[in-house]
Amino acid sequence: MRLLAAEFRKLTYQRAMWGLLTAAVLFSALGTAATAVIFDQSSDGLGFGTLEDQVVVDSVYANAISGYIFAVLVGVLIVAGEFRHGTAVATYVAAPRRGQVFLAKLIASLVAGVVLMIVSTAGGIAGGMIALEFYPEAADPSVDIFVNTSLAAIVSGAVLGVLGASIAALIRSQIISLIGVLIWLFAIEPILLLLFPDQGKFFLQGLITAIMALDVESEQFNLNTADFADPLSATLLLLGYALVFAVLSMIVSIRRDVE
Amino acid sequence: MIAIAFRGLTKTYGKVPAVDNFTAEVQAGRVTGFLGPNGAGKSTALRCLVGLSRPTKGRTRILGKRYPQLKNPLHHVGAVLDSRGFHPGLTGYQNLRVLASVGGLPGSRVDEVLAQVELTEARDKRVKGYSLGMKQRLSLAAALLGDPDVLILDEPANGLDPAGIAWLRGFIATQAQAGKTVLVSSHQLAELENVVDDVIIINKGKLVASGSLHDVTGDQTLEQAFLRLTGGAQ
Secondary structure (H helix, E strand, O other), rough: EEEHHHHHHHHHHHHHHHHHHHHHHHHHHHHHHHHHHHHHHHHHHHOOOOOHHHHHHHHHHHHHHHHHHHHHHHHHHHHHHHHHHHHHHHHHHHOOOOOOHHHHHHHHHHHHHHHHHHHHHHHHHHHHHHHHHOOOOOOOOHHHHHHHHHHHHHHHHHHHHHHHHHHHHHHHHHHHHHHEEEEEEHHHHHHHHHHHHHHOOHHHHHHHHHHHHOOEEOOOOOHHHHHHHHHHHHHHHHHHHHHHHHHHHHHHHHHHOOO | EEEEEEEEEEEEEEEEEEEEEEEEEEOOOOEEEEEEEOOOOOOHHHHHHHOOOOEEEEEEEOOEEEHHOOHHHHHHHEEEOOOOOOOOOOOOHHHHHHHHHHHOOOHHHHHHHHHOOHHHHHHHOHHHHHHHHHHHHHHHHHHHHHOEEEEEEOOOOOOOHHHHHHHHHHHHHHHOOOOOOOEEOOOOHHHOOOOEEEEEEEOOEEEEEEEHHHHHHOOOOHHHHHHHHOOOOO
């Protein structure tokens, strides 16, 4: 508990963490608002339909979870920041049982990721509501989308927080870890999902989308979410990814010298 | 009574031995200088001692136990190993408060140690605005948090100006008077000579001398003895 208390104290002291939370809220809010505008401006909603369709309005709200990129960044900073600033030495001298220290970091990353996602998703939903107020023709959203988006936010926050911390423990370099996860999430995964949807749907973004149980199809984007995994399988697979990376990084953290 | 023991400690990086079958002891309640040229293996030995590096062979003990076996080590051992070891965006108080949390210590203890190292006025200043000397003092404050019996100080005089070095000398003397065990590595041999009871000299990873200051130096100064023993005078 002391280690956890120290981790949460460190989190709340760091301005960068508050900056990431603010950025996540703005990113999500602007993301949903912009999606509503883009769907309205595009005559056929980019192949998805129009705002008069409930599934399209649901898609707008589904974008409220787009802040998950910041959850993975928080995880990276919690672990890699220790090596970047050299505070790992003081931490491990004060608490030499590395397994316990790293477990505390994983839990802190998980909790921070969930909190960030709950707050940013709420901001995203609010952004969508405000934007859709300007389109009286827009359909009412389904109740399910709010439930599923909230679940996806919690699961993705937990999983990506842990993945970020794990990746940082394996790589150690904050810059390389940050650049690596950004390239993976913004470039490699979208390309895989576009070019190889049958395989791409089993990566992070495909699985997070699957939790929301949206039924959208777009030929332009080679996307049909009906083919995605069911929400329970997607959740379990995401948790499995997090568990595998957590165990791997735990083993490495215990065995490797602290430089 | 032995406070710190290195027993056949060997640490290799690849095939290069940084510390090679190093055996030495530090007596409780005494100030021991840990000396050696750059790259002699001092820092590596100290990192093995506090569990940051895993020995390739041999073992280390503090107060009779492996460091990770010490219950709440902040209360037994204070270590200064890296003056860079503070988050620059946090204040001096916040950095120490995080460490105090690990040891279950209250915030009031942080203020006490900040006062001990004369950093009370800089308490709420971000560490990125600290001078090197202030960072060294903050490291010493961190080491004092749990009021430990053993202090391990790796190059605490690095980057200090003459006033800072004089302050450090007083700090070590105060700790010695309080009966603490101090193991201090430094290149400030003339300064060290005034405060140490014993010395351990290491060169190329191997022990070259250990004992009381007088036994090791004889009629020479510490600097002369050091140069003679490490071949630096050639």
